[in-house]
Amino acid sequence: MNNRLFVDFHVLQTVPPSCVNRDDTGRPKTAVYGGTTRARVSSQSWKHAIREYFTTHIPEFDLGKRTKRIVGLVADAIHELRADLDEEKTLKMAENALKNAGLKIKSADKGTDALFFISNEQVKALAELAVSGETGKKKYAEALKIHPSIDMVMFGRMVASDPSLNYDATVQVAHSISTHTVHTEYDYFTAVDDCSSEDNAGAGHLGTTEFNSATLYRYATINVSELKKFAGERTAEAVSDFARAFVQSMPTGKINAYANFTVPDDVYITVRRDQPINLCGAFERPVRSKAEGYVKGSESAFNDYTQKVYTNFAEAPAAAFGTGDGTATLIDTEPLSQVFDDLQTYLEKVLRSVQ
Template structure:
């Protein structure tokens, strides 16, 4: 019986001039690491992009994070009986769960799955007043993204879910320096002036990013069951590889694909390999940072396995340059193999 099982995702991805995640001043987010300034994309930004990808590409139940939780229940009540006062029943159902709400909605964003909204609606339509049943409905049947990213409920901590996944802030493998794009816009209807109708600047940078995420598979299986856990790990991997935050996307058309991917199944603990880039990568002999970053990642991983932890139970790579860690294959083949590996690992496993 396995007591620990983690899937680690390591992605190297080059992004051209862009501002995909900016701070309150409009500047691209950055961080100091290894004594130099790095480009940074927050974990929250990439998780939001992943949840949008889930909604578009996976058949699994994807939840809604909203202050209008009553509206989700109302929709399901109307689906059961369009003649009822759905608005009143939905608000009462939410009240019975112990979640504080008013005409503007809940006081904080609330994460609810479709299955939970349906269960609350069924109780409301049946005329139930048993608050324990309403709370039970909110504890059961989490959506895949609720199990992955967790749910915190200040009004009732018993309704929370521990997140089975962790997503690190992405950082560049090398030092960066932000630049400024000075731009003008012409007023198409102004004919008496040669000046611009608008002047402005946009701050941006470009980088090769190291991206890392990990999934606690046994935690996921405890909440979703083994079969759905395997499907969810695959959906998580696909979204982590192919999604991208959309900040200033129209200005820079910066959507790219990974340069290389390294995925591991570990039976001890998650291992973030960002230490490969604590010393900022220098441009390779042919220029660019991608190839040098691949070499640094492969070398550091082997060093970690030789000195601190055992090598992963299974490893997969996509793209060239990481063959020292595992044979390269296509993204689809890797995701297929990963889903099977997780399913096999969970087969007959009792989650404690």
């Protein structure tokens, strides 16, 4: 039996004037694709937004934290078990626990040299070992390997000093790009000094900021078979949780200045048995601006390219779910909330046959 199982997520989403994701100079990120400049939102930016979404929609025991200051996390867990211990004692116990687990700890306040992804359940397990007085390093090392969080197995953990602690990511997220050419614009702004005297006319601050607007193509994929090795019976629900987070999250770059809270124009989710397929080739030739804007042209280009891929290069998906006017030419659409529920129900049924 073919146990390969992937879920692909394709989203068309229009973002108004904004600076969702900026580079080191403060400019909106861009990329050259098809010979023209496109708006770009990095995968790291959207993955961060997804993890932020998780914190309010997934139980805490299923999540983790990525930080250098892991000594403090373990110390706090030790304090919950032994409130009678002072701060210095708990920090020392936490530091020793992590060193026993094989991590290089610079100091209690500085933690590790690099960001370390640790699940809340792993923090709890290390704290319990420390409080019990366990001295065997093997058990501490095992505590860092068992009970990975959902976000850890989705986005991966890389530990250069100890590859045995690594988790390969089961989710890949593409950089989102605009379906069309973009031109960055400049906003000249002033700020008024509320306490300025009447004779001191003029602005208290002058400046410029850069922005653009775009219809974005967003793509992500989950290796469901690999995710199942860690998530078990929780797998279908975890995929549905990711679907909601990917579709409904938004990076917060310059959000106070632009309030770019938009919802997708189209969502197309496919379940595949052969391989993941990124359909960004639909926009290698940039969509041209017309009186009706970019969305209709983007939908048409996406649908035409998708049908060509299914005809010439790959099988049609085993199942597909979605919503939006453009997606309606590919499948029977339904409200977005129903899309997530139907995806989960379908996967629960299919996963019973995947070992």
